Amino acid sequence: xxxxxxxxxxxxxxxxxxxxxxxxxxxxxxxxxxxxxxxxxxxxxxxxxxxxxxxxxxxxxxxxxxxxxxxxxxxxxxxxxxxxxxxxxxxxxxxxxxxxxxxxxxxxxxxxxxxxxxxxxxxxxxxxxxxxxxxxxxxxxxxxxxxxxxxxxxxxxxxxxxxxxxxxxxxxxxxxxxxxxxxxxxxxxxxxxxxxxxxxxxxxxxxxxxxxxxxxxxxxxxxxxxxxxxxxxxxxxxxxxxxxxxxxxxxxxxxxxxxxxxxxxxxxxxxxxxxxxxxxxxxxxxxxxxxxxxxxxxxxxxxxxxxxxxxxxxxxxxxxxxxxxxxxxxxxxxxxxxxxxxxxxxxxxxxxxxxxxxxxxxxxxxxxxxxxxxxxxxxxxxxxxxxxxxxxxxxxxxxxxxxxxxxxxxxxxxxxxxxxxxxxxxxxxxxxxxxxxxxx
Numbered sequence: 001x002x003x004x005x006x007x008x009x010x011x012x013x014x015x016x017x018x019x020x021x022x023x024x025x026x027x028x029x030x031x032x033x034x035x036x037x038x039x040x041x042x043x044x045x046x047x048x049x050x051x052x053x054x055x056x057x058x059x060x061x062x063x064x065x066x067x068x069x070x071x072x073x074x075x076x077x078x079x080x081x082x083x084x085x086x087x088x089x090x091x092x093x094x095x096x097x098x099x100x101x102x103x104x105x106x107x108x109x110x111x112x113x114x115x116x117x118x119x120x121x122x123x124x125x126x127x128x129x130x131x132x133x134x135x136x137x138x139x140x141x142x143x144x145x146x147x148x149x150x151x152x153x154x155x156x157x158x159x160x161x162x163x164x165x166x167x168x169x170x171x172x173x174x175x176x177x178x179x180x181x182x183x184x185x186x187x188x189x190x191x192x193x194x195x196x197x198x199x200x201x202x203x204x205x206x207x208x209x210x211x212x213x214x215x216x217x218x219x220x221x222x223x224x225x226x227x228x229x230x231x232x233x234x235x236x237x238x239x240x241x242x243x244x245x246x247x248x249x250x251x252x253x254x255x256x257x258x259x260x261x262x263x264x265x266x267x268x269x270x271x272x273x274x275x276x277x278x279x280x281x282x283x284x285x286x287x288x289x290x291x292x293x294x295x296x297x298x299x300x301x302x303x304x305x306x307x308x309x310x311x312x313x314x315x316x317x318x319x320x321x322x323x324x325x326x327x328x329x330x331x332x333x334x335x336x337x338x339x340x341x342x343x344x345x346x347x348x349x350x351x352x353x354x355x356x357x358x359x360x361x362x363x364x365x366x367x368x369x370x371x372x373x374x375x376x377x378x379x380x381x382x383x384x385x386x387x388x389x390x391x392x393x394x395x396x397x398x399x400x401x402x403x404x405x406x407x408x409x410x411x412x413x414x415x416x417x418x419x420x421x422x423x424x425x426x427x428x429x430x431x432x433x434x435x436x437x438x439x440x
Contacts, residue, residue, distance in 0.1 A: 009016075010376070015191075019046075022088075025355040027131070034062055035341070035435075040098065045106070045438040049118055053389075055087060056087050056088060056090070056091035057079040057090075057091070057324050058108065059080040059086055059131055060346055061077075061079040061081070061336065061346050062074065062078070062079075062346065063077050063091065063094060066091070066095075068095045068098040068099070068321050068347065069094065069098060069162060070093070070098060072162075072392070072393075073097075073098070073392070075347070076345075076347075076392035076393045076394070077094060077163065077391065077392050078345070078346045078388070078390075078391055078392065079220070080346065080388060081344075081388035081390060081391045081397045082388065082391060082397055082398060083397060083398060083399040085398065089122070089165075089189055092121050092122055093121075093122050093123065093163060093164060093165050094163060095120070095121070096120030096122055096123035097123060097163055098123055098164065099118070099120060100115065100116075100120065100123060100125070100180070100327075102119045103116045103118065105240065108132070108133070109434075110209075110211070110212045110246060110361075111201075111205050111208050111209050111210070111212065111238065112238045112239075112240065112241070113196075113198075113200075113238070113240060114132075114133045114198050115133060115135070115198060115199060115238075117133055119390055122165035122166060123165065123166060124136035124166050128194070128218075129424055129432045129433065130213075130216040130217060130218070130424070130429070130434065131433045131435055132212070132213065132216065132436030133193060133198075133435065134195055134196050135161060135166070135169065135171070135195040135197060136159050136166045136168070137169065137171045137172050137175060137192075137193050137194060137195045137197075138166055138167040138172040138175070138259065139172075139175045139191075139192045139193060140176060140179045140190075142190040144190075145230075146188055146189055146418035147188065147189055147190065148189070148191075148192050148419055149189050149191050149192070149218045149221045149414070149417045149418075149419050150192050150193075150194065150221050150222075150420075150423045151164075151174075151178075151191065151192070151193045151194070151195055151220060151221065151222045151223065151224060151412075152193075152194050152196055152210070152213070152218075152220045152222070152223040152224070153170075153171045153174070153193055153194065153195045153196060153224050154196050154197065154201075154206040154209060154210065154223060154224065154225050154226070154227050155201065155206065155224075155225065155226035155227060155333070156197060156198065156199065156200060156201045156226075156227070157197070157199040157200070157201075157229070157230075158170075158197070158226065158229055158333060158394070158396055159171070159195065159197025159198075160195065160197035160198055160199055161195070161197070161225050161395075161401065162199065162395045163391055163392060164391070164395075164396075164397075164398050164401060165398075168209070168398035168401055169195060169197075169401055170226075170396070170401040170402075170404045170405040170408070171193045171194075171195035171197070171405075172193070172195075172406040173402040173404075173406075174193050174195040174408060174409060175191060175192065176405075177405055177406055177409045178191040178193070178409055178412065178414060179191050181409065181414060182414050184284065185415070187414055187415065189414065189417070189419060192416070194220070196209060196213070197226075198240040198334035200230060200238070200240075201229055201230060202227065202230040202232055202309075203225065203232075203309060203310055203313035203314070204232055204236055204238075204313055205238055206225060206227070206313070206317075207313050207316050207317050207320070210223060210317060210320060211320065214320070214324055215417035215429070215430045215431075216429050216430070216431070216433075217424050217425045217426050217427075217428050217429035218315070218423070218424055219420050219422055219423050219424065219425050219428070220423065221326065221327065221417050221418070221419065221420060221423075222326060222327040222328070222412070222417055223317075223321065223326055223327075223328050223329070224328075224329045224331060224408065225317065225328070225329070225331065226316075226329050226331045226333045226408075226435050227310070227330070227331070227332065227333060228332045228333045228335050228364070228377070229333060229335055229394065230333040230369060231306050231309070231363070232306065232309045233303065233419075234302065234305070236305065236309060252269065252294070273318075303362065303363060303366070304364065306363055307363075307366055307370075309431060310367060310370060311370060314330050314370070314372060316374070317330075318330075324399070327416070327417060329374060329411060329412065330372055330373050330374060331373070331374045331376055331408060331411075332364075332367055332368060332370075332373050332374065332376060332377050333376060333377070333404075334376055334377055334378075334379040334380055334389075334396075334404070335360055335364060335377060336380075336390045336393065336394045337353070337356055337360040337361075337394070338360045338361055338364045338377060339377065339380055339381070340359060340380050340389065340390055341380070341385055341386070344386070344387075344388050344389075344390070345390070345393075346397060353393070355373075364377055372407075374411050376404070376407055376408070378401075379403065379404060379407060382403075383400060383403055389403075401436045419435050
């Protein structure tokens with residue numbers, strides 16, 4: 001019995017010491033990870049303007065954290081790029097996007113996701129007559145009841161208009177400009193622009209969205225694709241694909257835990273697992289070929305895939321538009337990481353952004369050479385090399401949205417657009433209107 005107690009005591013001490021060592025090692029790793037992540041934080045902003053009450057922006061243009069700011073907004077939002085906008089108005093727009101972001105993305109058939117229905121002070125995501133979400137466009141009134149020409153706007157977050165108000169998207173400005181030009185040309189038409197831009201979307205998703213809209217009964221006269229910012233990943237699948245894949249599995253096997261997801265969650269909370277995961281990623285890069293050669297091969301394949309994606313999606317979209325007698329316009333958009341002057345950002349770009357910029361500068365000249373693409377990649381130079389056009393890291397300012405809309409309008413011949421009898425043909429729809437997307 002005494003021997004058993006001695007063994008038990010020794011084992012207990014061994015276990016206790018092991019636990020203490022593990023706890024201490026994890027605490028040390030947690031502190032080291034905190035130091036690494038802290039090093040990525042933006043510089044401390046200048047103090048806020050003092051106007052009797054706390055102003056919503058600091059003197060350097062960065063937003064004051066009012067409890068409704070994402071880290072991305074705090075790091076990158078630049079009030080000085082908004083032009084002559086009122087500080088309170090811009091702060092309310094950022095509030096709206098914070099609230100919208102808190103709702104996450106909503107599931108949408110065929111394209112996987114979209115922004116959810118939302119009503120803020122200045123930001124609106126509404127359901128169209130078929131129940132498909134779209135960003136509200138401020139179209140001018142049509143008091144004379146003129147025949148309506150409908151134009152769809154498709155693209156990513158720069159088309160949706162992230163961090164600007166409904167009336168400040170290029171879609172809203174395009175509607176104003178085209179109607180003014182139609183009036184000056186004495187054309188008996190009224191132009192309505194509908195904004196189906198979505199965050200993260202790239203050409204493959206936009207083609208599927210166009211097909212979905214047409215099958216739902218939409219019959220636009222023209223469609224504009226504004227692309228270049230977002231590319232397909234290595235598998236040419238939408239954002240959130242892997243998560244959706246796991247959730248679909250879980251829906252079928254609810255009694256079986258998703259061990260991979262549980263392990264991923266644990267690896268983000270336990271420092272030792274984070275370290276093991278980082279070491280695993282590092283070891284996975286080592287094989288018989290040199291790492292540099294592998295990266296060069298991957299970049300080459302990635303370039304080919306990206307160009308193939310743009311080329312084939314453009315051909316597919318053009319064929320669909322011919323089938324439905326729609327006039328398409330493919331626009332290569334201004335890309336902040338291609339040629340926006342880096343000194344205009346309110347903070348230095350981090351290393352990963354500079355690396356991405358180098359990749360964009362490799363891809364964009366190839367996209368510019370693609371036939372049938374309206375090249376607006378040089379608009380930052382036309383706008384002014386010392387004039388701010390980007391309000392965060394990638395998205396356009398309200399004045400630049402207006403400038404972009406005018407450039408797009410120059411490539412639209414209104415005299416060749418003829419209003420249809422029906423812009424929403426319920427009898428041609430393949431299904432009933434959707435009612436599953438609910439406003440939160």
